[in-house]
Amino acid sequence: xxxxxxxxxxxxxxxxxxxxxxxxxxxxxxxxxxxxxxxxxxxxxxxxxxxxxxxxxxxxxxxxxxxxxxxxxxxxxxxxxxxxxxxxxxxxxxxxxxxxxxxxxxxxxxxxxxxxxxxxxxxxxxxxxxxxxxxxxxxxxxxxxxxxxxxxxxxxxxxxxxx
Amino acid sequence: xxxxxxxxxxxxxxxxxxxxxxxxxxxxxxxxxxxxxxxxxxxxxxxxxxxxxxxxxxxxxxxxxxxxxxxxxxxxxxxxxxxxxxxxxxxxxxxxxxxxxxxxxxxxx
Numbered sequence: 001x002x003x004x005x006x007x008x009x010x011x012x013x014x015x016x017x018x019x020x021x022x023x024x025x026x027x028x029x030x031x032x033x034x035x036x037x038x039x040x041x042x043x044x045x046x047x048x049x050x051x052x053x054x055x056x057x058x059x060x061x062x063x064x065x066x067x068x069x070x071x072x073x074x075x076x077x078x079x080x081x082x083x084x085x086x087x088x089x090x091x092x093x094x095x096x097x098x099x100x101x102x103x104x105x106x107x108x109x110x111x112x113x114x115x116x117x118x119x120x121x122x123x124x125x126x127x128x129x130x131x132x133x134x135x136x137x138x139x140x141x142x143x144x145x146x147x148x149x150x151x152x153x154x155x156x157x158x159x160x161x162x163x
Numbered sequence: 164x165x166x167x168x169x170x171x172x173x174x175x176x177x178x179x180x181x182x183x184x185x186x187x188x189x190x191x192x193x194x195x196x197x198x199x200x201x202x203x204x205x206x207x208x209x210x211x212x213x214x215x216x217x218x219x220x221x222x223x224x225x226x227x228x229x230x231x232x233x234x235x236x237x238x239x240x241x242x243x244x245x246x247x248x249x250x251x252x253x254x255x256x257x258x259x260x261x262x263x264x265x266x267x268x269x270x271x272x
Contacts, residue, residue: 013244013245015248015249017252017253017255017256019255019260021260037255122252124248126244129244
């Protein structure tokens with residue numbers, strides 16, 4: 001493993017799924033409709049208020065944040081690139097302890113490719129993960145809560161998935 | 164869990180520096196110590212923690228032990244996010260493919 005530079009590098013997480021929907025709808029649900037599928041119980045709002053809304057401002061440079069039921073807002077990151085209905089790139093600035101950290105920058109790129117006849121291929125890449133290594137203490141807390149996450153999301157998916 | 168251990172190990176800036184030196188290629192304890200403002204025993208101690216976290220490995224090479232990055236450690240480092248996105252995208256797919264009406268729940272509060 002002879003890397004030319006002496007920098008820590010973590011291979012990005014890459015995922016591809018196909019959904020039975022046109023690209024425009026897939027894009028809309030992923031962005032404006034994020035609240036409808038993101039697990040609402042996993043708010044990062046320090047006020048502990050339940051999530052009332054997840055807002056992704058529809059423009060490059062827009063904010064990405066949750067709004068709590070108490071009216072408070074808590075940043076998650078921002079929109080680095082807004083190209084509906086084909087691509088969105090987000091700055092994921094949530095650290096391992098599920099707190100917003102403006103100094104942290106990992107990137108999530110999501111591409112929506114029409115495959116014809118109402119089928120869209122959705123590709124996701126979460127990269128620059130090595131930045132998370134700098135907030136290691138909190139990352140442990142995230143790992144410790146991982147089983148809670150997985151269980152919840154799996155239950156949700158099996159309940160609604162048509163497959 | 165190795166994942167947490169790996170990140171905790173890299174939280175220490177000196178240990179991170181040791182690890183980054185190794186990402187450029189295998190080195191002995193003495194070679195690492197020569198490049199950093201840290202004593203040999205301290206380097207050895209950092210290497211021990213990195214090894215326990217699964218981030219580096221060594222081959223016993225007589226008296227001169229050569230350390231290198233253990234690629235499996237980094238693989239585990241990202242496995243949590245890998246699982247997270249699997250689950251999140253499954254939930255996303257389920258929502259996209261639901262019946263066309265966009266409202267799933269009423270805002271009650």
